Amino acid sequence: MLMEVVLTLVVGFVGVWFVVFWSYYRHIKRVPSPRLWPIIGNAMEFTTTSEVLTVLDSLYKKLNTKTLRIHIGFRTLVQTKDYKFLEFLLSSQSIISKGIGYSFLHEWLGLGLLTSDxxxxxxxxxxxxxxxxxxxxxxxxxxxxxxxxxxxxxxxxxxxxxxxxxxxxxxxxxxxxxxxxxxxxxxxxxxxxxxxxxxxxxxxxxxxxxxxxxxxxxxxxxxxxxxxxxxxxxxxxxxxxxxxxxxxxxxxxxxxxxxSTQKTExxxxxxxxxxxxxxxxxxxxxxxxxxxxxxxxxxxxxxxxxxxxxxxxxxxxxxxxxxxxxxxxxxxxxxxxxxxxxxxxxxxxxxxxxxxxxxxxxxxxxxxxxxxxxxxxxxxxxxxxxxxxxxKGMTIGIYAYGIQRDPDYFxxxxxxxxxxxxxxxxxxxxxxxxxxxxxxxxxxxxxxxxxxxxxxxxxxxxxxxxxxxxxxxxxxxxxxxxxxxxxxxxxxxxxxxxx
Structure with missing residues (x-):
């Protein structure tokens, strides 16, 4: 009985992951991506913050692209250092909402200028x-x-x-x-x-x-x-x-x-x-x-x-x-x-x-x-x-460090x-x-x-x-x-x- 419950939960979890994954993948599948694993996606590529920049640079080079598709758990991210894409994103008057990671700041900053939209x-x-x-x-x-x-x-x-x-x-x-x-x-x-x-x-x-x-x-x-x-x-x-x-x-x-009746500067x-x-x-x-x-x-x-x-x-x-x-x-x-x-x-x-x-x-x-x-x-x-x-709901990562070290521009x-x-x-x-x-x-x-x-x-x-x-x-x-x-x-x- 216990094994059946566990199996049902696992199958359900995988099913939900696949639905979420496909809802994004079907739109952006032509964007290059490193090898994916079920559920964890590309999470194993990014284990510590000190590896992020090195890993990203190597992936851009390996896949010969300026835009990457990355999946981590239930989240899908398109990471870019492509000039035209960045121009489209950053000049937009409608794409002004910050990525989901900024929600971790809400308890401290509330909905101030950085986190609001x-x-x-x-x-x-x-x-x-x-x-x-x-x-x-x-x-x-x-x-x-x-x-x-x-x-x-x-x-x-x-x-x-x-x-x-x-x-x-x-x-x-x-x-x-x-x-x-x-x-x-x-x-x-x-x-x-x-x-x-x-x-x-x-x-x-x-x-x-x-x-x-x-x-x-x-x-x-x-x-x-x-x-x-x-x-x-x-x-x-x-x-x-x-x-x-x-x-x-x-x-x-x-x-x-x-x-006061006597106001001074x-x-x-x-x-x-x-x-x-x-x-x-x-x-x-x-x-x-x-x-x-x-x-x-x-x-x-x-x-x-x-x-x-x-x-x-x-x-x-x-x-x-x-x-x-x-x-x-x-x-x-x-x-x-x-x-x-x-x-x-x-x-x-x-x-x-x-x-x-x-x-x-x-x-x-x-x-x-x-x-x-x-x-x-x-x-x-x-x-x-x-x-x-x-x-809707997808995050676009802006790789400032990458484009500013790109020989096409500098x-x-x-x-x-x-x-x-x-x-x-x-x-x-x-x-x-x-x-x-x-x-x-x-x-x-x-x-x-x-x-x-x-x-x-x-x-x-x-x-x-x-x-x-x-x-x-x-x-x-x-x-x-x-x-x-x-x-x-x-x-x-x-x-x-x-x-």
Whole structure:
């Protein structure tokens, strides 16, 4: 009797899998795919995040294609680095829903700008866009300067060491910056490395990745009983509690000012700086203010998107400069032209605009090491591309890391060459081949903020330290997690800068 029940369940399970598999396969069967196994599909090809990029690159090469079909369990994914396909996807006004993996962020970010779609995304995008106007971004420069100064002081203890991982220093600096610019509050992550908030931000990044990697954790009915879920709940209690507290206090301050009979610009805080939170508290949609929950979702989204991604970009830029002394020297000479030999003068918004060569260095770094190497779109309604139906419910993977290292678009793609982005060499006529910030209607709204922060942080380091390759030579072991992560660290060496 028991064997009959088990057999029935197995047959039923296989039957459901086959129905789901066929519902997608019949539409996209002409897309090349590696060998499939029943039920598990291609799952055995992708066992760890550190293998994803290598496996994908080898599959594209082996199958001689720029678009792959991948099946993992009940899920079907079309993974592409084809320019025309990416142009179709990223320029679309209707294919704007994020892939199913983004649902793992819902408990933390709710339906903020990153995870929402439809009308809510459109109205919030329209509302938030003005907060990244250059006049507002200019107000954040003093935060970049003050937090960068702390990082420079912390790095002093590494002078003379043959090798150290720069990522822990940069990620704490980036966390300090994002907290102050997003919420107008200081978590002092660099000076208090035991900060509970900082720890919980780091924990959530790990938890989201572990859940994405293990198919068993994809199903909430199972996940809710796991130890990992309990860790997530504990971290979210701290993160949401902190953000809610800051919102409540700031709203009370603004209301007190509104009732005051003597209002001055300084009444609502420092005149020279308005946090992202302040702008959200004063924003309305059709005349209706945002709820505290909506504000928390957007602040938490800004925290998530603007922390590790920017930190990764800064680290890989420092790594490239350390390993390409001729590029570093040219970037340093540019800084000398701007600042002279005054290492203590804080940079201004105008100074950052003048760092043309350093911006080329940052852009070339993001080409080789895009902070988010893979992202995805969900097809909400059947659409046709190139005579092929993309069925409702299917996920399309966008392989930014792949197309940005494709020789069809970037000759000698493995070479670090900032000159690619010199005005005379890069005309932007293929905007969907360079997509570290995505492209089209769902491009990264904070990309100008990120570039400014990267330039401010890197220039601060270069003005104080000369970067050297790690000894012994360090080769990055890249993993496709929520960011492009070096699992063996981003190791360099530094010595005092000479003028």
């Amino acid at each position: 439809g009308q809510k995304w459109r109205t919030h995008r329209k509302m938030i866009t003005p907060t990244f106007h250059f006049k507002i971004l200019e107000e954040f420069i003093d935060v970049f300067n003050s937090k960068g100064k702390i990082m420079i002081e912390k790095l002093q203890k590494e002078v003379g060491n043959k090798s150290f991982d720069v990522f822990p220093y940069v990620t704490l600096c980036a966390l300090d910056i994002i907290c102050e610019t997003a919420m107008g509050t200081c978590v002092n992550a660099q000076n208090e490395e035991s900060s509970l908030y900082a720890k919980c931000v780091k924990d959530m990044g790990r938890i989201i990745q572990q859940r994405g990697l293990n198919p068993i954790y994809h199903y909430k009915v199972i996940y809710q009983f796991t130890k990992l879920c309990q860790e997530e709940k504990a971290a979210l209690k701290v993160l949401h509690g902190y953000t809610n507290s800051v919102i409540s206090k700031r709203r009370a301050q603004l209301e007190a000012v509104a009732k 300084d009444d609502i805080g420092q005149k020279k700086r308005t946090a992202f939170l302040d702008m959200l508290l004063q924003a309305t949609i059709n005349g209706v203010p945002l709820t505290d929950k909506e504000i928390r979702e957007e602040v938490d989204t800004f925290m998530f998107e603007g922390h590790d991604t920017t930190a990764a970009g800064i680290c890989y830029t420092l790594f490239n400069l350390a390993n390409h002394p001729e590029v570093q020297q040219r970037a340093f000479e540019e800084l000398k032209d701007i600042f002279g030999d005054d290492t203590e003068r804080e940079c201004s918004y105008q100074d950052l605009q003048e760092m043309k060569y350093l911006e080329m260095v940052v852009k070339e770094t993001l080409r080789l090491y895009p902070s988010v190497p893979l992202y995805a779109r969900m097809i909400k309604d059947d659409v046709t591309y190139n005579g092929m139906v993309l069925p 000759p000698n793609p493995e070479k670090f060459d900032p000159e690619r982005f010199a005005p005379e060499n890069y005309d932007g006529r293929q905007p969907y081949a360079y997509i570290p910030f995505s492209a089209g209607p769902r491009n990264c709204i904070g990309q100008k903020f990120a570039i400014l922060e990267m330039k401010a942080s890197v220039s601060k380091v270069l003005r104080h330290y000369k970067l050297k390759p790690a000894t012994p030579t360090h080769h990055l072991q890249l993993a496709a997690e929520s960011i492009l992560k070096a699992v063996n660290g981003v190791k360099i060496a530094i010595e005092k800068q000479t003028y």
